[in-house]
Amino acid sequence: xxxxxxxxxxxxxxxxxxxxxxxxGTGANVVRSAxxxxxxxxxxxxxxxxxxxxxxxxxxxRVKGHGVGADNELGADIAEADIDEIQGALDDVPxxxxxxxxxxxxxxxxxxxxxxxxxxxxxxxxxxxxVYGLGILPAEDEGGIYTLNAARSFKTFVDxxxxxxxxxxxxxxxxxxxxxxxxxxxxxxxxxxxxxxxxAGEVREGEAVAESVVDSSEIINTLSCGGVSTIGYATExxxxxxxxxxxxxxxxxxxxTETTNRITSLVRKAALGRLTLPCEVRxxxxxxxxxxxxxxxxxxxxxxxxxxxxxxxxxxxxxRGGDYPLGDTDHVAAVTLLSGVTDVPxxxxxxxxxxxxQDNIDDIEEESEENLESLIRDDGDELEALF
Numbered sequence: 001x002x003x004x005x006x007x008x009x010x011x012x013x014x015x016x017x018x019x020x021x022x023x024x025g026t027g028a029n030v031v032r033s034a035x036x037x038x039x040x041x042x043x044x045x046x047x048x049x050x051x052x053x054x055x056x057x058x059x060x061x062r063v064k065g066h067g068v069g070a071d072n073e074l075g076a077d078i079a080e081a082d083i084d085e086i087q088g089a090l091d092d093v094p095x096x097x098x099x100x101x102x103x104x105x106x107x108x109x110x111x112x113x114x115x116x117x118x119x120x121x122x123x124x125x126x127x128x129x130x131v132y133g134l135g136i137l138p139a140e141d142e143g144g145i146y147t148l149n150a151a152r153s154f155k156t157f158v159d160x161x162x163x164x165x166x167x168x169x170x171x172x173x174x175x176x177x178x179x180x181x182x183x184x185x186x187x188x189x190x191x192x193x194x195x196x197x198x199x200a201g202e203v204r205e206g207e208a209v210a211e212s213v214v215d216s217s218e219i220i221n222t223l224s225c226g227g228v229s230t231i232g233y234a235t236e237x238x239x240x241x242x243x244x245x246x247x248x249x250x251x252x253x254x255x256x257t258e259t260t261n262r263i264t265s266l267v268r269k270a271a272l273g274r275l276t277l278p279c280e281v282r283x284x285x286x287x288x289x290x291x292x293x294x295x296x297x298x299x300x301x302x303x304x305x306x307x308x309x310x311x312x313x314x315x316x317x318x319x320r321g322g323d324y325p326l327g328d329t330d331h332v333a334a335v336t337l338l339s340g341v342t343d344v345p346x347x348x349x350x351x352x353x354x355x356x357x358q359d360n361i362d363d364i365e366e367e368s369e370e371n372l373e374s375l376i377r378d379d380g381d382e383l384e385a386l387f
Contacts, residue, residue: 009112041065075114108138108146151354214322234269263302285340293332
């Protein structure tokens with residue numbers, strides 16, 4: 001699937017930057033254009049793989065390149081005001097070569113949280129290609145303002161895109177992990193999962209052609225139900241020469257039954273394991289499964305059986321599936337795309353905490369105004385102001 005990726009804000013820019021690196025490394029050539037948009041000059045300067053000409057600094061007149069300080073209303077205002085500057089970079093996108101736009105943003109901050117929905121709305125007005133969002137939810141311990149931002153951005157973003165793919169940081173942070181180390185690892189997890197999904201169907205030079213191709217139309221049809229989507233992923237190492245690690249699961253003597261069972265097991269693990277956004281699988285509207293790995297380890301019967309299992313598990317008739325042969329790996333991996341999920345406890349909890357945070361902020365602001373008034377007024381109100 002060919003994509004034009006736009007990273008909005010710090011998190012969005014870093015993830016798109018990592019996508020470009022991944023795309024070069026795999027040779028999938030999925031990212032046809034990569035753009036980073038930010039109000040903070042330092043964040044754009046820290047990117048390594050997005051071309052400098054595609055790094056768009058907005059809001060210069062208002063924030064002087066220093067960011068919006070987690071104020072997502074200001075982020076949205078700046079995006080609206082400077083949309084022509086962003087469009088200047090979009091004009092260079094080879095639209096005839098892409099299947100969709102993907103707008104990537106962290107939903108807890110200010111620039112991406114406020115600006116990404118504005119950009120998505122603009123893209124849908126201008127272009128006929130689908131516009132998808134990839135939104136990153138903040139962890140609960142990041143603070144009330146980030147939770148409030150995420151809840152408001154989520155509500156807006158999901159209405160402005162054709163489908164919102166979500167990654168929940170709270171489900172992926174590990175105990176004792178540094179903030180920087182945690183986000184670097186999480187970004188790699190994001191790119192690995194979505195990278196395999198979007199790479200499916202793209203024929204790499206020198207690689208085998210899939211027996212059952214998952215092309216861009218399959219992904220678009222799966223995402224066309226709209227709403228919110230989540231990704232599952234499971235992988236297993238295999239021996240690609242001689243016997244060893246997994247016995248019969250090797251090039252010398254592959255047992256068809258073992259291979260089938262192995263792939264079916266991976267599909268189960270991908271759907272029922274740690275999803276990018278934990279949810280009740282049975283609330284899925286449409287789904288898709290992609291199995292990648294060395295061609296000799298991919299089994300059509302196993303993929304079909306895994307697809308059938310996913311159909312039963314999600315109670316959905318629209319389940320697509322296929323394989324993605326890779327010659328330079330010693331792993332077989334299954335990726336499941338669960339689209340249009342509706343039973344998502346994390347989102348419900350996010351909204352509840354956000355409402356509470358909003359009420360607290362209103363109370364705090366009112367109390368702060370009263371305290372300030374009390375501080376600057378003398379008891380007898382005898383002092384006169386200068387003007």
